[in-house]
Amino acid sequence: MPQVRNNGLPAYKRIQGAILKLLEAGQLKPGDPVDSERELAKIHSVSLMTARHALAGLERDGKVVRRRGAGTFVAPPKIHFNKLMSYTEQMSGRGLKISSKLLFVNVIDTAPEIAARLALPAASHLIKLERLRLGGDEPFAIETCYLSAHDFGGLMRARLDRMSLFSILEHDYGLRIAHADEEVDATTADAHSARLLGTPQGSALLRIRQQIFSTQGKIVMYVLGLYRSDRHTVLIRRFR
Amino acid sequence: MPQVRNNGLPAYKRIQGAILKLLEAGQLKPGDPVDSERELAKIHSVSLMTARHALAGLERDGKVVRRRGAGTFVAPPKIHFNKLMSYTEQMSGRGLKISSKLLFVNVIDTAPEIAARLALPAASHLIKLERLRLGGDEPFAIETCYLSAHDFGGLMRARLDRMSLFSILEHDYGLRIAHADEEVDATTADAHSARLLGTPQGSALLRIRQQIFSTQGKIVMYVLGLYRSDRHTVLIRRFR
DNA sequence: AAGTGGTCTAGACCACGGC
């Protein structure tokens, strides 16, 4: 008998969803065995290959670990290496109370180098958004974001001081963020930065330049961040 | 008819190997179409599912791109993001002539913090290896490596000034390097570093601490690197 | 319309792990 369209969702995704639901509900903890291929095949009335396909996908995403002869198990808690997170997301999860102070927001049109970073024509109108990031009561970082004013004009009226920029982009503009290419180097604090960050002039700062890409491959934002080195380190996992 | 053991190699790996051979030989360029699933199945006398499995593996590794209704194509030239490379490997590929100057090599046993980074007992004997890295004729970086003296005693007699440390570990000790966890922050040059690197005291340096893991999950080396910020930036790709 | 990848079946044998 040919496959039956239950609801337009492929069977293997349905199976994955069922397992993911158990994971998120905490009913399955790291190390716990997941239903075997044969069990899943019976439970969901699919063939073995389809159940296998479902588990293979979950393994590729690091959700489960499969051990020949033993079974399939919930993967150990994944350390979030090389994960793109907004400042807000990074800090929640730590006990730090985070806040932002809007330093500057306006439209500029004479920043050809920035426009180039966004893959836009040199004279494009850009939203420039400069924020001081604080953790606890101490300043951590200065972040300057640039976006196309044409595409994101409404941003100027958003609750930028209260909402995460990421969530505004994802919810109000319906775009999904895929990845960021970052350039990290070191610099020293000039008088302006030092005053804002409350550090001595000449102290070490991490400088991170980010191009943030949507799932369509478009560069939606360029961010230049200056981070107090005594409060910030970048973690990377590199593979051979 | 049940599967036939051609040589102990699974059929899907044999197919992958055949395609990879064409890629490496340059007979297939980025964008070129690869044999379709059905063609591969015929050519290699396997079922469609097996040919599919082969292509799925190559896609997971980023070697090919599959487009429904269109075909399977050689993936565009991969930019080596988040790839762990030795200094030697990073620089070859750029026109820079690279060299190293051995500053210090000895066994130490009073570096409990370093030993901890290597997951060794506090008083372990460690090989400490300090090198100045040069590109062209200019100093780029100071790299200090630490390894277990017990496991890698023979290193002291190796051609450290001529051979890549990575290749010594991989060839002489037969261990495969899997990944590195890195901590990146910024600091300023003290008198000693400034003199070695030929920069003013107080200039910005990138500091990178690496724990290098073997495929067995053991930490084989800890590296502390200080990089001239005007000559070095770290590139990362982060995913959402 | 022809060809492609995506999904799926209902079985099979093999190699490995734990008991």
Next chain:
DNA sequence: CCGTGGTCTAGACCACTTC
């Protein structure tokens, strides 16, 4: 030994892209 994942068959229909 039994159950597990790993590999594989010989087909099928669907959704999509290209022409």
